[in-house]
Amino acid sequence: MLYVTIALFALAVGLFALHLFWAKARGWVWKAVAVLGGAMLPAGAYFGLSWAPSEQDMGEVYRIIFVHVPMVWAALLALVVNFVASAAYLFKRSWTSDSLGEAGAEVGVVFGVVGLLLGSIWGRPTWGVWWDWDPRLTTTAIMLVLYTGYLALRKFVDDPEKRATWSAVVGVIAAVDLPIVWFSVRWWKSIHQVQSNPKTIDRSMFVVLVFNVVAFMCALFVYLWHRFLIAKAARAREVALPSALPPAGPQEAA
């Protein structure tokens, strides 16, 4: 199980790297990632539900960790993508980084909201409440509201260039919250448990967790890539870049 997980992890990272550095492969890499993720998600659910041992205090309830943690990690990763794209836009204007920022924020908010709901469902049987004003939960909620504001800003500004600049500024400022979310469980010792790693959870659970994380990263990648293509197409339509116009037909040539 351990070696299979490591191999799948390496395969996924390899595919991401291939996509990033080899432009020609972008037509098919996402399909390979989608197949990999599509196969790993049900397998991960099976391993999480039956293969991993039950937890000594929480019993079977803890198994929600295998979707909650990958979901929130994926959300954080998508928002980091938004930050990188925003910063890149401020250094050098390009519709690519603007579109990537839009994709990162939207996918991040969706994953984050689902992750938060899953955490809430987990909190009810273990903590006795749906919501607690714990630093981790509070900072995550602030993060989601911040990026909802970012998305609202994008909707409220019609000029594409101004929208791109201003939302990049907001993306950079909002990213201040991301490290606070990540380190909140270490800075303030509170009810939420710290990040899962082999020291804090059993090794058999950790392997299943990593397996699910890889599966969710594949899903995140496919979502991000498609949201990015949609955003880029919308930008191309808005600003009517010369390369986005249809090739001159016979009636125009005449």
Place this chain on the structure above:
Amino acid sequence: MSASFAIRPIGLLRAAGIILGKDLLIEWRTRARINALVFFAVATLLLFSFALGPDVDLLRQNAAGYMWLGILFASVLSLSESFRVEAENATLEGLKLVPTDPRAVFLGKACGNAVMIFALCLILLPVMVAIYDVSIAEGLPKLSLVLAIGCLAISAPGTIFAAISANARARDVLLPLLLFPMLVPALLSVVKATALVLQGDLQDSLRSWLGLLCCFSVIYWALGFAVFPKVIED
């Protein structure tokens, strides 16, 4: 002779000082903004006590939180006004043409907003002491320090977001939507610090909350200073 007519760029701080002086002068001539702010904030403080009923202990306990919420709501009006005056006669275009660093506009405007919000704090303080029946355990100098740093923490992101939302559709919705979640960490620490100053700092934890608040202020000011030219460029 001709040398004296050559255009010399003005230094960053000097330009910021001139913009700050200009904003304060405009404000001083009408005093419309500060009047509106004070009435709005006092009304907010009264509304909190009406909403909760005449429970003096409860009001006294939560006085710091109510005061900062009042200041925060009022500061949104002040912040959006600071860029509306520039939009009226397109004077922001004029400021952009001045041969100096555009960051000076940020420094001047943000300092102007901080002064405005701090003035509001000072006017609000006796009102809060009176209607919530609070005493200032740690003394006025410490309280002023906390209030001043809190105002600085609000004004830097507020200035950036006001500059953005002044030109967007639905700007009255957009500014609080962007600003409030951004300010939550600063609000938490400033309310905690103010409450400690009002109620007495028994466990000596004021220093750490004040440190956190300073940390946020510095981050906001540094980020604002770095990105502001992008916000107002065409």
